Amino acid sequence: MIYANNFLGDTDSDILNTAIENRDSDGIVIIGPRKSDKEPDRNYWLLDNAILLPSNTTVIIQNCKLKLSDRCRDNFFRSANCGLGIEENEPIFNVHIKGEGNAVLEGADHPRATGDGSKILKKTCPFDVEDICKYADWVEAERRTPEQLTFTDRHGYTYGTDAGKECESQKGDWRGIGILFARVNNFSISGITIRESHGWAISLEDCSEGCVEKIHFDARMNKMIDGMLQNMENQDGIDLRNGCHDITISDITGETGDDVVALTAIASRKYRPGGSLCTTHVMHNDWSRRDPDIYNIIIRNVRAYSSLCYLIRLLPCECCIRNVVIDGVIDTSPEDVLCGGIYLGEKDAAYGRNLPGSLRNITISNVIYNKTKKAAIQVDGYLQDSTITNVIAARSEFPIVSVLREGGLKNVMISNVVHGE
Numbered sequence: 129m130i131y132a133n134n135f136l137g138d139t140d141s142d143i144l145n146t147a148i149e150n151r152d153s154d155g156i157v158i159i160g161p162r163k164s165d166k167e168p169d170r171n172y173w174l175l176d177n178a179i180l181l182p183s184n185t186t187v188i189i190q191n192c193k194l195k196l197s198d199r200c201r202d203n204f205f206r207s208a209n210c211g212l213g214i215e216e217n218e219p220i221f222n223v224h225i226k227g228e229g230n231a232v233l234e235g236a237d238h239p240r241a242t243g244d245g246s247k248i249l250k251k252t253c254p255f256d257v258e259d260i261c262k263y264a265d266w267v268e269a270e271r272r273t274p275e276q277l278t279f280t281d282r283h284g285y286t287y288g289t290d291a292g293k294e295c296e297s298q299k300g301d302w303r304g305i306g307i308l309f310a311r312v313n314n315f316s317i318s319g320i321t322i323r324e325s326h327g328w329a330i331s332l333e334d335c336s337e338g339c340v341e342k343i344h345f346d347a348r349m350n351k352m353i354d355g356m357l358q359n360m361e362n363q364d365g366i367d368l369r370n371g372c373h374d375i376t377i378s379d380i381t382g383e384t385g386d387d388v389v390a391l392t393a394i395a396s397r398k399y400r401p402g403g404s405l406c407t408t409h410v411m412h413n414d415w416s417r418r419d420p421d422i423y424n425i426i427i428r429n430v431r432a433y434s435s436l437c438y439l440i441r442l443l444p445c446e447c448c449i450r451n452v453v454i455d456g457v458i459d460t461s462p463e464d465v466l467c468g469g470i471y472l473g474e475k476d477a478a479y480g481r482n483l484p485g486s487l488r489n490i491t492i493s494n495v496i497y498n499k500t501k502k503a504a505i506q507v508d509g510y511l512q513d514s515t516i517t518n519v520i521a522a523r524s525e526f527p528i529v530s531v532l533r534e535g536g537l538k539n540v541m542i543s544n545v546v547h548g549e
Contacts, residue, residue, distance in 0.1 A: 129152060131158050140176075154186075155184040156188065160191070161191060173195065178211075179205050180211075181206070182220060189231035190229055192231065195236070200236060201240040201304075203306060204233045216402060217310050217311045217410075225307065227319030228319060231319055231320050233307075233321070234323040234324060240290045241326065243362045249290055251292065255359040256357050263356075285361075287360050300327055302409065303405075304327030304362075305328045306326075306328070307329070311371075312338070313336050316340070316341075317341075320343055322343065323345075328365075329343075330365065335372050336374050337374050340376075347360075349361065364387045366388070367391075372425070373421075375424075377425070377428075380429070385435050387437045387471075389430060389439070390441040391442045391443065396445075396479075421450065425452045426452075434468065439457055439459060439467065439470060441471045444473070445474075445479040450489050457494070458495075469506065470506070471508070472508065472509055473510065475508040475532050484510045485510060486510055492515070496520050501524065502526060507536050508532040509533075512538035516542045516543075517544050519545040520546055521546075528547065529545065
């Protein structure tokens with residue numbers, strides 16, 4: 129066991145990465161509150177680049193905050209086997225991040241980039257409708273009224289100080305993810321608050337035999353920057369990507385800008401090398417060498433909400449999500465936030481085709497959903513060999529379980545679902 133505070137370096141990132149490189153045989157590195165004679169007024173760690181985690185590493189964050197600097201366009205933590213220029217990802221093992229006490233990861237005051245690879249960076253990127261009409265340079269003058277703004281006007285652009293800079297990507301990518309693991313077996317992430325992430329807070333690709341638990345999110349797809357509420361897209365909570373299996377997600381609280389928990393198995397056929405930018409995937413997508421499916425997942429005790437999207441989303445495109453238990457989900461959203469409930473599949477082909485049988489062996493139980501303008505459980509794909517039970521939803525004109533497609537349900541048992549008064 130070693131203490132990162134005992135190491136020296138030119139930057140806080142250097143200190144923490146040096147400590148990890150010099151960890152003892154037990155692999156434990158403890159990060160405590162930052163103390164520096166040069167900057168006595170700053171008691172948090174300021175990161176210029178990601179902390180890289182190799183095999184057999186346990187990072188314990190004790191009662192302190194790690195914050196991204198305005199110079200940083202990178203993750204808080206990333207498994208050391210992935211990143212720019214790494215086309216092939218060797219598997220690594222036994223990687224753990226544990227928060228003790230008040231352990232916080234916080235985004236930059238002025239992020240260089242936010243959002244995913246479909247969003248365009250803007251240094252002035254207003255969130256409020258009135259400010260979009262006044263300041264959004266991508267909206268034609270004749271359309272600058274609230275009634276004429278489109279969904280893309282509001283959500284196709286995202287804040288980033290790299291906007292307009294030569295040699296810098298003008299879209300978000302995997303560097304905006306808070307904690308990014310790829311091909312990690314036997315892992316855990318626990319006991320952390322993630323505040324104002326630049327994109328998804330946690331993303332796992334092709335990971336297995338692990339857990340993500342006791343995570344609190346604090347993000348809402350916007351942030352006050354330089355006197356204006358700026359738009360910050362794609363602030364998902366936890367995303368499991370293609371190849372993930374045998375993982376438990378539990379005890380999740382707080383607010384996210386996008387989906388709270390998402391299983392997104394998108395098996396695009398257009399080849400993308402590992403380390404590519406303009407995408408949230410850090411791994412290659414040659415499915416002849418990778419498993420595209422997600423399976424053997426437990427999601428339980430989620431008490432949270434999304435400011436725009438869903439509590440739980442299962443999205444299989446050109447592949448399969450199977451053997452998933454979802455148990456104990458409570459919508460905690462305030463009245464003025466239209467948070468979706470549980471979303472299975474999608475209604476169009478934006479990410480690829482939903483295939484019959486692509487959602488199999490799914491159990492959903494013990495759900496409380498409080499909104500009147502959406503179904504508690506929305507099945508827009510194909511669900512089979514599954515059960516939905518013990519669901520209470522707010523009384524509305526919508527059914528508790530909404531099915532879009534003919535043949536959308538096959539051998540699915542629904543029981544004990546009721547509208548509240």
